[in-house]
Amino acid sequence: MMSPTCTNIRVRTARDAEIIFHAVRIGILPMVVQRLGSEERMALCSGCVYVWEERSGSLSESMEQGIERFTEGRSWGPSRARDDFLFYHEKDTAPKSLMVERTRAIRYQEDPVGASAMRPRRRGEHMIKQTYSVFVRPTDGMNFKKWHLNAYWTQEDLDQLLTVDDFTELRSLDVPPNTYLCARTNRMRETIGRSARGNTFPTPPRLYTNGPGLSLAPLELLEECRRLRRDPTDEVILRSFNVHRNFHRN
Incomplete structure (x- = not known):
């Protein structure tokens, strides 16, 4: 059994999670490799x-x-x-x-010693799932990999956990x-998206040439600029042009 x-x-902070990730990477702790x-x-x-x-889907299922998707046979409410x-x-x-829980109770009744880890929960206990996801920076020139940490605990047991x-x-x-x-950082997702298109590490924004004397800004830079508000003076001037144009239409 895996x-x-x-x-x-228990995992208290992102630092705790990174320590566990690193212990897996250098072989101190095992990674779960199948559902x-x-x-x-x-x-x-x-x-x-x-x-x-996480399987990226870039290769065939037999090779990758x-x-x-990680499943544990339980039903969960919405994420917080x-x-x-x-x-x-x-x-x-x-x-x-x-x-x-019914199956755990049956196994525990049949063999309390051998199935000690399968002790059914006490009435009123609620299992909580805590997840943390990261992109792992490669060392061999390959693309980033996405790793997940799933931690499970009950509020009643939390203070007793190491x-x-x-x-x-x-x-x-x-x-x-x-x-x-x-992986929940927006800028990191953009970086990994560029990595998946062939650039292992992020590159600084640059202008793209489209014919002599014409340069186009990268799309991500334009999207960033779109979120910025105009100077109030520019807003007044633009509104005056709109009023003038509507007057001539009428």
């Missing part, structure tokens, strides 16, 4: 953290690594953003979640700066 990336741990099977879904409990790579994280509260009355500071091999990690770039 294990989570780490267990009995969870039925046994792995049953074993998911408070404190489980999964790091997985990564997971297209806080800092760079997204949080989802489980719908404990949804059919999928109820089925998982942190990266409680693990010697994690708290001593030196994460290179600008290696894990938050």
Whole structure:
């Protein structure tokens, strides 16, 4: 059975997430390389953290690594953003979640010792999913990769969970700066879009020549300018032209 990336741990900040990402990258912690099977879904409990790579779709499914969509067999409410994280509260009355909990209860009754990780939740407990996504800066000239971190916990267990500071091999990690770039940043998404078109690293804005003596600004620069307000004096002059033109039409 495939294990989570780490267990009995909570992710407090983006720094904690980057430490876990880096531990995966250098081989200290495992990456989840396939969708969870039925046994792995049953074993998911408070404190489980999964790091997985998103399949980009640029190669055929048989050649490409990564997971297209991570599923754990539970039903979640809408996302709520806080800092760079997204949080989802489980719908404990949804059919999928109820089925998982019933199966966990049966397994635990059959083998309380062997299925200790499958202890059914106490009444009133609600599972919370916390996600964080980054683009991983390449070191081999290839394109950026998109990694995700999924952390699961209940409010009742949160204070009992460990942190990266409680693990010697994690708290001593030196994460290179600008290696894990938050995917929720608009500017970062634009950078990765350019990377996917063949430029591994971002390039400064430049003018594109279209014939002798004519230069065109890049589209992203024009879109940025479009959001800026005109000078008030220019607004008055433009309105005067519109009034003059409408007068002659009438």
